[in-house]
Amino acid sequence: MSRVATYLLRIMVASLLCAIIKHLAGDKTSVGKTVGWMCGLFLCFTLVSPLVTIKIQNLDWFWEDSISQGEEYAQAGNLQAREELCSIIISRSEAYILDKANSYGANLTVEVTLDSAELPTPKSVTISGNISPYGKRQLQNAITQELGIPLEEQIWT
C-alpha cells in the first residue's frame, strides 16, 4: 500500500473512531463536549503529523530529465531531416551536373560530397567518364559558378 493510501486509511479510521466515540458520548453534556474537543485534537494530529515528516526531495532531476529527453528526440528528428536534406541536395546536384554533361554529349558518373555547415552545400565532386576538352572546361566552369565547387575540389578520374 502506498504512503498516501496508508495516510488516507489512517484518516478514515481516526474519523470513524471519533465519530463512534462522539456518538456514544453525546453532544450536550460537558463530558460530550470534552470528548468532542479531544476528538478534534486527535483528528488534527492524525491529519497533520504525516505531513510534517514529508521531505521535499530535489525535484530538479525530474524537470531536467524531461527537458534532456525532449532535446534528445528533437535532435534525432533534426538529424533525420538533415540526412534527408543532404541526400536530396546530393542527388539534385549530381542530376544537375549529369544534365550539363549530357548537353555536351558526355556520359559521366558523378559523386558529390557536402560540407558540414549548418546548411549543407556541395563541397567537392568526383567525376569519371569520357568528355571532350571543350565540354570539360564548360562543365568545370558551370560547376564552379553555379554549384560553388571550386576547381581544386573537382576531381576528374
Add this chain to the structure above:
Amino acid sequence: MRRVLILIALLFVFAIPVKATEISPPEPPEETVELLPAQQSSFGKDLWHVIKSAIEKMQPNLAEAGKVCLSLIATVMMVSLLRGFSANSGKILELVSVVAVATILISGSQTMISLGAQTVEELSNYGKLLLPVMTAGLAAQGGITSSAALYAGTMIFDAVLCTAVTKVLIPMVWAFLGLSVAFHAAKEELLGKIRDFIKWSMTWFLKIILYVFTGYITITGVVSGTADMAALKATKLTLSGMIPVVGGILSDASEAVIVGAGVMKSAVGVSGLLVVLAIWISPFLQIGIQYLLLKATGGLCGVFGIKGASAVIEDFAKAMGFLLAMTGAVCFILLISVVCFMKGMGT
C-alpha cells in the same frame, strides 16, 4: 538514347522528392486494435468507427450495470416496505439499507476504479511512445525548440497526473466512498465534512493541473515558436544570398524535407489521436454509463424515502464522476499535446 538520358536527368532535377524522415506511428495497444479501422480514411469516418465499435463492445457491461441498479432499487423497496411495518426500527433499517447498498455497489465500483486506473496507465504508456515520434516530426520541420519544450511539458504533466491518479486520487476515491458510507450510516457530521473535503481536493487538483497545463502549452507555443520561426527566417535569408542554382537546390530540398516531415507528422498525429481516443473511449463509456445509471437509481431510490441509501448511491455515482474526470484529464493532456505537435510552431 541521348534524349532519353536528358529527359531522365531533367526528371531528377525537377522532381521534388517528398520522401520524409522515418516518422512512423507506434503500435497501438492490443485491446484497442478491434476498435480501430483496418485502414485509415478520413479522420471523421475513423472516429465514428472507433465510437461505434466502442458502443457495440459496451453492450454486455450495460446489462451488468442494469442488474446492479435493479438490485439496488429492490433493496431500497424492501427496506421501505419493512419500515412501513415497523415504524420504531427506522434508524436500524436506515443503517441496514446503507450497508446493503454499499455492499451491492462495492464490487462494481472496484471494477470501475481498476478500469479507470488501468486506462490512465495505458494512456500514459502510449503517450510515452507517441510523443517522441511527434517530437522528432516537429523537429524535422524546423521546430526544434518548440518540440523539445512541448515534449518536456507534456511528459511532466502526464507523469504528475498519472502518479497522482494511481497513488493519491484513487486512494482518495476509496476514502471518499468509505467516509460516505460511514457518514450515512452513523449520521456523524464530522465524517461528512472530511468526505466533502476529499471531494473538493480531488476536483481542485484536477482543475488546477489542467489550467496550468493549458497555460504552459500556450506560453511555450508562443515563446519557443517565435524562436523557431526566427531560425527558419534566418535560414531563408541565408538561402537568398547564395549562388542561384545552389540556393535553388537547397531551397527546394528544405521545402521537400519540411513538407515530407509535415505530412508524416500529420499522419502519425491523426493515427495517434485515434489510438488515444480508442484507449479512452471504452472505459469512458463504461464508467459514464455506470455514472448515469447510478445517478438515475439514486434519484429513483429517493422516492421511497430511504434518504441514507439514496445518498450513498449518489456518492458512488460521484466517485464514478471522479474517475471520468481523471481519465478525461489524462486523455485531454495527450490530445491537446498531439494537436499542438500537429499544428507545429507558434501553437
